[in-house]
Amino acid sequence: MYQYDEYDQDFVEQRARQFSRQVERRISGELTEDQFKPLRLMNGLYLQLHAYMLRINVPYGCLSSAQMRKLGHVARLYDKSYGHLTTRQNMQLNWIRLTDMPQILLELASVEMHGIQSSGNCIRNITADEYAGVAADEVEDPRIYCEFLRQWSSLHPEFSFLPRKFKFAVTGSPNDRAAVKAHDIGLRLYRNDQGEVGFEVFVGGGLGRTPFIGKLIRDFLPTEHLLSYCEAILRVYNQLGRRDNKYKARIKVLVHETGEEAFRELVEKEWEAIRDGTLSLPEEDVALIRARFAPPKYEDLEDDTPSLESQRAENPGFNDWMDQQLAEHKQAGYTIVNISCTPIGKPPGDISSEQMESVADLAETYSFGEMRVTHNQNLVFTDVRKKDLFSLWQDLVKVELATPNHGLISDTICCPGLDYCALANARSIPLAEKISTAFADQERQKEIGEIYINMSGCINACGHHHVGNIGILGVDKKNTELYQLMLGGSAKEDASLGKILGPGFDEDGVVTAIEKLIDIYLDLRKDGETFLETHRRLGDGPFKERLYSAPS
C-alpha cells in the first residue's frame, strides 16, 4: 500500500494547522460565513441538515488497519460512533462540531488522511476498482496511475477552480467494477494487440440531472502520457466549460454540446503542445510508485483447500457466504473477500466505531492489514488465505458483517437522502431498508440472482440511480415523497442509463412495485438470464404493461 513521503505528510499537517487558524478566525468573527464557507468546503466540511458533515478521502478506496482504527476512534470521540461509506469510496461523519475540527484534522493527518478536495469545483478523490492489484482478471494495477493522478491533481494551481467538480475513476480490468463510464474521466488499462499496456480514455460520463455515458475519446493512450493527456482534457474543459449556469457546467455537457469528434480534436491539439514535456512519466518514476504497491509476501499455497468443503457442508451460513462474497485472486491459495456493510433492514454503508475497530483488527489478522472501500458502500479484504475463510467468517458474524448478499437484490446503493442531506428532496435509506427486508430470504435472493438496485433522494444522483438495473429516484411532490422507477441501467463495461418507467409510487408502493417487477422478471427470464439481460431482451414494454395494469 502506498505511504506518504515526507512532503505529503508535511503538506497534510500544514493544512490541518492552517484550517485550525481559519476556524479560530471564524469563531472570533474575523471571517464571515461567506468568507469561511469555501475554506471549510476545501477541507471537506459541509453544513448538512442536522450538523456539520465531514467527508474524509480514502484515496482510490485503499485503507490500512491503522487508518480504519483511527476512523473508528474519531467517529466515537467526535461524532456519534458511526460513519457512512460513500459511492466515492470515502467516509462521511454526520455530527461534527466545528470547534473539534482542528483536533480531528490532526488526528487524521497522523494516519495520512484528510478531507482536502472532497468538495469544491476541483478534482475529487480518484476512485478505482476495489480489487486493484489482486484481481485475477486484471491487466495492470490501476493504483499506480491513481497515485500519479492524486499527486498531479492535489492543489493543482490551474485546476483548483474548475467550472464544476471533476471525478476520475480507473480500472485495470476488462470487468468494470469502478463505473468508469459514469465519470468525468474514466480510464481503463488494457493490453493492445502489440502487447503494450495503455488506457482507453472515456470523457463526459456522469449522472446527476443530465446523465451521460462517457465517450471514448482515445482508444489507446500509452501510460507514460497519462498526465499530459489528462492535463489537456482539463485545460479544454477549464477554458470552454460553462461558468454561467452550474447545471450545465460539468464536462459532460461541454462534450455533448461540442460534439464528440470536435471535443477530441480540441484535446488532441492541446495535447500535441504538451505531450512530451514535464508531465511525461519516466519509467523510473513509474517503477518507484509501483514499488510502493508491491504485493505482500504471499505464502506458497495450494489453491485447492479441501477443508472448506466440510466446513461448508456443516455450516449453511458459511456456505451462503462463500457462494456470494468471494472473488478470484491472482495468487494461488488466496481469495478476495467482499464484506457487506449493507445488512438486511439497515442503512447501506453505515458502519459503527466498534465495527471499524473490529475490521481493522481482522484485516491485520487475515489480510496484511489492508482493506478497500467499494463504490457499492461495502468493504473488501484483498488478500485472504483460503484456509482462513471459515475463521474469518466466524469473526465477521460476531460483528454483524457477514451478510451474504454481494451482488444480490438486498445489496443496494443508497445516498444519505433527506434523513441527512441538505440537497435531498426525499428519503432514500428507509426505502433501502424496506427493500432489503422484503427480500431478506436468502433462497429467494439467490433465485433472483445478480441485480443492482440504486437509489437517490434527489436528482443529483449520489446513489447512482441511473445506472442501477432498477433505479429509484425520490422526488418531493407537494411535500410528499414520491419515487420514480427506472429500468435498464448498468455501471459496468456494458454501461447504460435507465429510463423512467412510468408514474411514481409512494414509499410503500415502490417496494410493492419492485416485488412485482421481480415477479415479472422471474416469469419472463430465459435460462440463466440476469434481470438486466431479460430487460435488454424485452425492453420496458412487458414490465411496464404488467406493473401498471396489475391489481395492487
Place this chain on the structure above:
Amino acid sequence: MAQVVIANRLRDGIVVFLGTNHTWVEQLQDCTPSESKEDGQRLMDISQEAADQQEIVDPNLIEVEKRGQTWHAIKMREEMRAKGPTVREDLGKQAGN
C-alpha cells in the same frame, strides 16, 4: 400560519430555533412561534444580528403548525431538522442528543 426562525449554531452546527428574549433553543417546542405574518422581518432582523455575532449561521424563516399540543414544521425537511433522522431514532433531538 405560524412561523419561527431555524438556524444552525456556528460552533457545533446543531439546529436551533429562535426562542423568547432572543435566545436560541434546541427544541422547537421550547420556542413560541409567531402567529403574525408581519413578525417575519423582525424575527429575521434578530437572527441576522445573532449571525453577525457568530452565534448562528444560515437563519431561515419556516412555517409551523400545532398538532395537538406540539409544534411541527410544515415542510418535511424542516421537520427532519427539528427531530433527527427517521432511520436513527436514537440520534438527534428526538433522542435528546
